[in-house]
Amino acid sequence: MLNFIWAxxxxxxxxxALYQSLWLGNGAIWTDLVNAVFSSSxxxxxxxxxxxxxxxxxxxxxxxxxxxxxxxxxxxLLQPLFRxxxxxxxxxxxxxxxxxxxxAANVLGLxxxxxxxGLKAMEQLQSLNPHKDRASNAQILxxxxxxxxxxxxxxxxxxxxxxxxxxxxxxVFMPILFATSVSTLVGFLSVACVQKLKIFNPVVAAYLGxxxxxxxxxxxxxxxxxxxxxLQTSAAWGNFILFGFIILFIAAGLLKKLNxxxxxxxxAKEGFDIAVRIxxxxxxxxxxxxxxxxxxxxxxxxxxxxxxFGALGWNTDFVKALPTALLKPLSGSGARAMxxxxxxxxxxxxxxxxVASVVQGSTETTFYVLAVYFxxxxxxxVGAALPCALLADFAGIVAAVxxxxxxx
Numbered sequence: 207m208l209n210f211i212w213a214x215x216x217x218x219x220x221x222x223a224l225y226q227s228l229w230l231g232n233g234a235i236w237t238d239l240v241n242a243v244f245s246s247s248x249x250x251x252x253x254x255x256x257x258x259x260x261x262x263x264x265x266x267x268x269x270x271x272x273x274x275x276x277x278x279x280x281x282x283l284l285q286p287l288f289r290x291x292x293x294x295x296x297x298x299x300x301x302x303x304x305x306x307x308x309x310a311a312n313v314l315g316l317x318x319x320x321x322x323x324g325l326k327a328m329e330q331l332q333s334l335n336p337h338k339d340r341a342s343n344a345q346i347l348x349x350x351x352x353x354x355x356x357x358x359x360x361x362x363x364x365x366x367x368x369x370x371x372x373x374x375x376x377x378v379f380m381p382i383l384f385a386t387s388v389s390t391l392v393g394f395l396s397v398a399c400v401q402k403l404k405i406f407n408p409v410v411a412a413y414l415g416x417x418x419x420x421x422x423x424x425x426x427x428x429x430x431x432x433x434x435x436x437l438q439t440s441a442a443w444g445n446f447i448l449f450g451f452i453i454l455f456i457a458a459g460l461l462k463k464l465n466x467x468x469x470x471x472x473x474a475k476e477g478f479d480i481a482v483r484i485x486x487x488x489x490x491x492x493x494x495x496x497x498x499x500x501x502x503x504x505x506x507x508x509x510x511x512x513x514x515f516g517a518l519g520w521n522t523d524f525v526k527a528l529p530t531a532l533l534k535p536l537s538g539s540g541a542r543a544m545x546x547x548x549x550x551x552x553x554x555x556x557x558x559x560x561v562a563s564v565v566q567g568s569t570e571t572t573f574y575v576l577a578v579y580f581x582x583x584x585x586x587x588v589g590a591a592l593p594c595a596l597l598a599d600f601a602g603i604v605a606a607v608x609x610x611x612x613x614x
Contacts, residue, residue, distance in 0.1 A: 211533070211540055215494035219501035226502065238500045246496035250489040253369060253546065254481055260365045262477035267455045269473025270466050274458035284309055287413045291394075291403055292344045294334065301330035305348055324352055325582050332583040340587040341580060347397045349579055349591045353570045354386070354393040354598040360567040364448075366546055367563060372554035374441040376448060378563045380428065381440065381609040385568030387421045389602030396594040429612070440613050491543030499547070504529060524607045526558035531565045531603045535572040535596065542566065560614050564606040569599045 223239055226232040284306040295301055304327035327348060335342040341349070360382050367375035391414075398405045405414065431439055459466040498504045511525040527548060534541035545566045549559040572595045580588055 212490060212494050215498045215503075218503045219497040222501040222503045222506075235501065239497050242496040242500035243493055246492045247489055249550070250492040251485060253366075254485040254488050256369050258478055258481040260368065261481050262474035264365075265477035266470035266472075266474035267452060269476070270459040270464065270469045271455040273464055273469050274455070274462045276455070276458055282306075286409055290407050290410050291398070291405070292347065293403075294342065295331070295344050296334075299330070299334070301327055301334070301344075304330055308352065324579060328579050328583050332585075338583075339585060341585050341589050341591055343401050345580075345585070346589055346591045346594070347394075347401065347403075349576060349588075350393045350397050350594045350598060351390065352579070353572050353575045353595045354389045354602065362542070363545075363563050363567045366542075366549070367554055367559075370546065370549045370554040372549075372559075374438075374555070376445050377438075377441040377555075377613070378560060378567065379440060379447065380424070380443060381560075381564045381606070381613050382567035384421060384425055384609045385564055385602055385605040387417070388605035389568050389570075389598045391418070392601035393594060393598030396597050397590065400590045400594065488543060488546075491540050492547065495540075495543055495547045499551070521611075523557050524561050524610065526552060527561035527565060527607075530562040531569070531606075534565065534569045534603075535599050541571070557610070557614050561607060561610040564610050565603055568602040568606045570595075572596060572599055 219239065223235045226235045285302060288302055288306055288309075289295075289297060292302070292305070304324075308324040308327055328345060331342060331345045331348065332338070335345065360379070363378065363382070364375045367378065395405075397403075403410075405411070428439065456466055459469060495504070507529065508526055511528055512522045515522045515525060530541050530544040530548060533544050545559075545562040548562040549556075552558045572592070576588060576591060576595065580586075580591075
């Protein structure tokens with residue numbers, strides 16, 4: 207999928223430039239395209255290198271959290287819920303432990319730990335699946351929740367906002383939390399409806415009710431604030447929560463009698479490796495998007511959306527962030543590059559960049575996740591997994607736009 211998207215960007219830019227040069231007499235368009243290639247390549251390399259320090263710091267902290275057993279603690283808290291919403295999985299089956307470990311790692315933002323555990327869970331669920339080429343109900347539910355899981359610490363987004371000059375990088379923290387909560391809830395309820403799960407079971411109702419009450423109470427609090435102070439309050443709470451996590455991780459490591467400094471260094475080394483590995487991917491996507499904008503294609507797409515939503519009488523300030531939303535289900539690296547490009551074009555603290563950041567943090571690369579997880583166990587018939595996951599993505603995008611207007 208990403209292969210066709212990436213090549214399509216260059217072909218679309220070439221076609222648009224050819225039209226402008228031959229029919230509109232704009233011969234300078236070719237200079238603009240070549241300049242976009244060189245400048246965006248340089249920017250991508252600089253961004254990747256400048257992110258190294260922040261990546262090292264957060265991955266070092268997350269390594270402490272992992273070694274301190276915080277993932278296992280979250281897993282124990284979630285296990286009663288998963289025993290009831292996955293009725294076809296035996297009570298003591300190892301798949302349940304793998305599932306809750308995967309979810310716990312996702313919540314903490316431990317992507318490197320979450321993916322292997324998720325693949326293991328899918329293989330264990332496959333052992334219970336009587337139809338090996340068709341996704342079981344348990345696999346569908348696991349997949350949709352995994353593809354829309356709440357991440358409490360959107361580290362990557364905050365890093366890019368900081369690197370690209372945002373005055374308040376954490377201002378998007380609360381909007382992302384609300385929007386991703388909506389996405390997860392819609393994904394779960396859609397699967398529950400299709401599979402006719404008994405979600406009014408006291409245990410399930412307690413989890414969902416507690417989650418809804420918490421999110422609703424926080425939303426009510428922010429809605430009660432004067433509009434002029436919501437953004438500053440969100441940034442203040444975001445900074446407090448993030449620093450609170452830093453203290454929590456370190457304290458948990460000390461309680462477990464870890465050498466927190468050495469553990470931090472081990473995780474930080476992984477951050478350096480990741481920063482180096484993402485350079486070619488970031489260069490590839492940022493250059494493709496830069497020529498798409500230089501050729502005028504991206505502006506035409508945005509203009510089309512502006513006219514459509516304008517005809518409906520809607521405020522169209524959010525439209526400039528829609529390219530990120532359109533790419534996110536297809537490609538994580540593509541959406542990330544589009545978010546960065548939006549920040550560079552309109553400013554890191556502009557409304558389009560704010561919306562793009564919230565969208566990036568509240569939706570998932572659905573097609574990629576489904577391809578990896580179902581492909582690992584050779585399932586070709588995914589049933590309700592795809593439509594339910596896309597519905598969760600759509601809900602996340604709508605919620606992201608709504609909360610961006612509420613907070614910005």
